[in-house]
Amino acid sequence: MTQIPEDKRTEIEAAAFRRLVKHFQERTDVQNLDVMNLAGFCRNCLSKWYRAAATERGVELSDPEARELIYGMPYDEWKAKFQK
Numbered sequence: 505m506t507q508i509p510e511d512k513r514t515e516i517e518a519a520a521f522r523r524l525v526k527h528f529q530e531r532t533d534v535q536n537l538d539v540m541n542l543a544g545f546c547r548n549c550l551s552k553w554y555r556a557a558a559t560e561r562g563v564e565l566s567d568p569e570a571r572e573l574i575y576g577m578p579y580d581e582w583k584a585k586f587q588k
Contacts, residue, residue: 525550529576532586550574 508516528534528547536546548571555570571579 525574525576528574532582535588547571547574 540546551570551574575582
């Protein structure tokens with residue numbers, strides 16, 4: 505396996521994470537329940553993991569703030585527009 509320097513690995517992981525979040529924001533037709541049933545996690549899980557990682561690094565985020573970062577808009581707005 506190719507050895508990737510730690511700083512590059514972090515950059516690559518961050519880019520992949522950003523792409524995943526963008527994909528979730530663009531695929532509003534895919535419901536959280538669908539993702540949860542197939543993958544075992546959903547947008548809400550991702551927002552909780554994001555918040556936990558931020559907290560571990562001394563950055564405090566509320567649940568609504570973390571969800572807005574993942575959903576691309578306030579959660580209540582996303583639910584009203586896209587949740588079925």
